[in-house]
Amino acid sequence: MTEPLFLADAYARDAEGVVASVEDGVVVLDRSLFYxxxxxxxxDSGRLEWDGGFFTVTEAVKGDGGAIRLMGNGELPTVGVEVRQVLDWDRRWGHMRVHTALHLLSVVIPLPVSGGQIAEAKGRLxxxxxxxxEDKQALQDALNDLVTRDLPVTTDWIDETELDANPGLVKTMSVQPPRGAGRVRLVRIGQGEAQVDLQPCGGTHVARTGEIGPLRIGKVEKKGARNRRVYVHLD
Known part of the structure; x- marks a missing residue:
């Protein structure tokens, strides 16, 4: 299993790691900075560096047994070599801002979510x-109000049995929280009486909503009799 460093610190831009396996051009490390x-x-994307070598990471995907598989191009490291992981930080930072913005969108539109997608400068639910x-401007104003309140974004862990006892925490109809490890990660926006959102999530987020910056609600597309796709853009 690859230790997911991004869960502990989404702001880490580089870290050391040891190559656990190399197979068919795919590198697996003992600990991964790459989401x-x-x-x-x-x-995430970025690069691996070691004495005399360089590997460009273009894609990171989940593998069996909790492994994170790094794919890309360049010279492949050998098993047991210590490498320096370097993130494409600008791309990750965009994903963090958009991901937290989508959590806020689910607050101002308190309806079940049937899908979503994140990019560097925009996202949709x-x-x-x-x-x-009826009033897209009112939704945008409410969204930006949550941003300017600069609410803290924190994480907690609960047992899977606690999640089963509180099914209302899960907003997404199409994507369920990862199970099997015995616990589930929660992302909380706001604290105490100022809390506005709490839901299971394994993604990377900013530490405060103020870091998102101004937001603009874009197109609202009809995708079925009961489905509307709402886009949010970083401005």
Whole structure:
């Protein structure tokens, strides 16, 4: 199993790691700075560096047994070699800002979520929403109000049995929290009476909503009788 360093510190830009396996051009490390594609968030990119070698990471995906598989191009390291992992930070930073923005979007549109996707400068959520929003500007104003309140974004862990006892925590209809490890990670926005959101999530987020910056609600597309796709852009 690869230790997911990004869960402990989403702001870490580089870290050491040891090559656990190399097979068919895919590198697996004992600990990974690179987030693996999942939950609508793309996998990280960047590079691995070691004495006399360099490997460009273009994609990170989940493998068997909790492994994070790094794919790309360049010279492959050998098993047991210590490497320096370096993130494409600008890309990760965009994903962090957009991911937290989508959590806020699920606050201002409190409807079940049927899908979502994150990119560097925009994202979207699909809602179980038979009719389009009547006032898109009001939604955008509410969204930016949550940003400017500069709410803290923190994480907690609960047992899977606790999640089963509180099914309302899960907003997504299409993507369920990862199970099997015995515990589930929660992302909380706000604290105490100022809390606005709490939901299971394994992605990377900013530490405070103020770091997202101004947001703009873009297109609202009809994707079925009961489905509306809402886009959010970083401005």
């Amino acid at each position: 693996a594609t999942g939950g609508g968030q793309p996998g 699909d809602f179980d929403m038979p009719d389009a929003p």
